[in-house]
Amino acid sequence: MAGSTSEKLQVHWAKTRNLTWLVLVIWAVFSLVIPGFAKELNSMTFIGFPLGFYFCAQGSLIVFVLLIFFQNWKQDAIDDEAGVGE
Amino acid sequence: MQGKFVDNLPKVYGLYTGGFVLFIILMAVLEQMGMSAANIGILFVAFTIVIYALIGWLSRTMEVEAYYVAGREVPAVYNGMATAADWMSGASFVALAGGIYFGGYPYLGFIVGWTGGYVLVNALMAPYLRKFGCYTVPDFIGTRYGGNLARFCAVVILVVASFTYVTAQINATGTIAARALQIPFEVGVWVGLLGILFCSMLGGMRAVTWTQVAQYIVLIIAYLVPVIWMSNKQGFGLIPHFSYGEAVQRIQELEPAVKLGLKAASNVPGLAILTNPHNAPGGGADSWKFITLAICMMAGTASLPHILMRYFTTPSVRQARKSVAYSLFFIFLLYFTAPALATLTKLQLLDPTLATSIIGKSIAEVGNLSWIQNWSSVGMLKIVDGNADGILQLNEFFMRADIVVLATPEIAGLPYVISGLVAAGGMAAAMSTADGLLLAIANALSHDLYYKIIDPKADTKLRLVVARVLLIGIGALAAFVASMKLTGILGAVAWAFCFACSGLFFPLVLGIWWKRANRAGAIAGMVCGFVAGAAYLWYIRTGGDVWWVIDHLRFGIVGMPVSLIAMVVVSLMTAEPDAETQAMVDEVRNPSGDTILKGH
Numbered sequence: 001m002a003g004s005t006s007e008k009l010q011v012h013w014a015k016t017r018n019l020t021w022l023v024l025v026i027w028a029v030f031s032l033v034i035p036g037f038a039k040e041l042n043s044m045t046f047i048g049f050p051l052g053f054y055f056c057a058q059g060s061l062i063v064f065v066l067l068i069f070f071q072n073w074k075q076d077a078i079d080d081e082a083g084v085g086e
Numbered sequence: 087m088q089g090k091f092v093d094n095l096p097k098v099y100g101l102y103t104g105g106f107v108l109f110i111i112l113m114a115v116l117e118q119m120g121m122s123a124a125n126i127g128i129l130f131v132a133f134t135i136v137i138y139a140l141i142g143w144l145s146r147t148m149e150v151e152a153y154y155v156a157g158r159e160v161p162a163v164y165n166g167m168a169t170a171a172d173w174m175s176g177a178s179f180v181a182l183a184g185g186i187y188f189g190g191y192p193y194l195g196f197i198v199g200w201t202g203g204y205v206l207v208n209a210l211m212a213p214y215l216r217k218f219g220c221y222t223v224p225d226f227i228g229t230r231y232g233g234n235l236a237r238f239c240a241v242v243i244l245v246v247a248s249f250t251y252v253t254a255q256i257n258a259t260g261t262i263a264a265r266a267l268q269i270p271f272e273v274g275v276w277v278g279l280l281g282i283l284f285c286s287m288l289g290g291m292r293a294v295t296w297t298q299v300a301q302y303i304v305l306i307i308a309y310l311v312p313v314i315w316m317s318n319k320q321g322f323g324l325i326p327h328f329s330y331g332e333a334v335q336r337i338q339e340l341e342p343a344v345k346l347g348l349k350a351a352s353n354v355p356g357l358a359i360l361t362n363p364h365n366a367p368g369g370g371a372d373s374w375k376f377i378t379l380a381i382c383m384m385a386g387t388a389s390l391p392h393i394l395m396r397y398f399t400t401p402s403v404r405q406a407r408k409s410v411a412y413s414l415f416f417i418f419l420l421y422f423t424a425p426a427l428a429t430l431t432k433l434q435l436l437d438p439t440l441a442t443s444i445i446g447k448s449i450a451e452v453g454n455l456s457w458i459q460n461w462s463s464v465g466m467l468k469i470v471d472g473n474a475d476g477i478l479q480l481n482e483f484f485m486r487a488d489i490v491v492l493a494t495p496e497i498a499g500l501p502y503v504i505s506g507l508v509a510a511g512g513m514a515a516a517m518s519t520a521d522g523l524l525l526a527i528a529n530a531l532s533h534d535l536y537y538k539i540i541d542p543k544a545d546t547k548l549r550l551v552v553a554r555v556l557l558i559g560i561g562a563l564a565a566f567v568a569s570m571k572l573t574g575i576l577g578a579v580a581w582a583f584c585f586a587c588s589g590l591f592f593p594l595v596l597g598i599w600w601k602r603a604n605r606a607g608a609i610a611g612m613v614c615g616f617v618a619g620a621a622y623l624w625y626i627r628t629g630g631d632v633w634w635v636i637d638h639l640r641f642g643i644v645g646m647p648v649s650l651i652a653m654v655v656v657s658l659m660t661a662e663p664d665a666e667t668q669a670m671v672d673e674v675r676n677p678s679g680d681t682i683l684k685g686h
Contacts (some may be wrong), residue, residue, distance in 0.1 A: 048331025
């Protein structure tokens, strides 16, 4: 891992940015796209729920919670790799 | 002393939770021994308020770091609980399930918006603002962009958004205090304010943090216990959250049979009949309404200063991120319960095969139910036999949306002690949010306006005295406005989110994520976005045509793009920020090392 501190920080920031984009895409799918197609999804059921209703009332919420824990886990790894973890 | 306290948190709050559970059991015993429902309600609300005030008094401080950011030593899990209490207002606790009960699918936009926003907080804001080391949100704007004008614009938007929000919360505390303590609403508002000030005045952020943790414990117990108990008693399953899917489908089957959508013969002011289907998204305009509401609520979440400032209190950047995750988890526990509560309560009233049902029964029989009598007597519920056939139809049953949560224990036939618990929970939710909001306003005025702009040489003692005087003054003003009952609780809350996202969202995000953003751009973004949003609100409230179904709940959809365009265009037209500012942005992106602002 040769390279100056500023190079390391540049790599760190590039990785952080990519992770953030990934998180934002997943976020947009579950907060905007899926609820928008609730009508179509309601023709299916999941554990007894109409699927469109399920996502708006529960499914997307579970994804958000897991998504933040996932992002933090990945971000901690990125920080540690660049030597800027705590 | 304080260090010892932070080390002992699990023990302290474990004892507190155990004590609260014992108190509930004691109340249940007293109820069996014949204590009146009214006295149980009074004891629940009074006991919890005294506890919060005691915590507030024990956390008093004269140190700036403790007053503004709780000494930056709040562990992630506890900051998560405090944020959850800060976040979940009287509207979430009292009005949300009622909104879903009456509104159905469109209303779930609030649920998605108020949880999804935390993904934005975590991805775009909280860790970077924590690294910055500011005391308030305008502190970040003022330092990143430089100059008093930028700081001042941020203070103005913060005050408008938070003040709109806090009047709704004090309104909610007044409503609950009035009902539980049996005093007039106008007096209840001031009683609620007194409790709120006790929690925040002496210890600032430190006191608010530790009372909010206590308030979260009360409010989550008060929300989950009745729903789970009701579900078990009525046979909807052990944990209703995963088994109410059939109930949703059953309601959809029943809706045509109970003639949903039929208008009432006459209207009752302030009350409503159920007319919206529970789950019937129509695609097209319905989807657009859902998405626009969710965007406003999510971007508003990521711009509301009373939430962002909670992440300034953690010991490190990593702990700040971790506490966002815990915040959302603790919030999720309530938000994924609300639709279950709305669905099961509705089914209990509609389904003729259930003993609790009222629709289709004779009006004389329904009129004898004690919960119908209790809520009718305070004007929150009314039965009008529109077609004079002596049978209760869906369009003859009028109710206030706000009482769905409060009446659920009684509908399901639970003991009154549960209703007392729910009142204490609603009080905790409204008080904790009002605390956080009042502190955000007073801190912005005392730190950013007074100390940074008016008198930078003021000493510590004077600054903290100014902060407290402002807290009392703003609290009194908010209580005065609340006692005039200008707006409903929910409308005011949605407005606060739209004001915040119109003015602050892009200046905050781009301050971290776009190095080229400069002072002129940020000022243009704040002013244009805020003015455009506010002007559109004024335009539709004075009878203007609503564009593309963007109504007063979602005017941030107008403000945000204006803010973004103004900020980008003006930034590009003016000189790029100096090297020092650019280096500062680089430093914000590095999670290790010292904060950028040191020793205010």
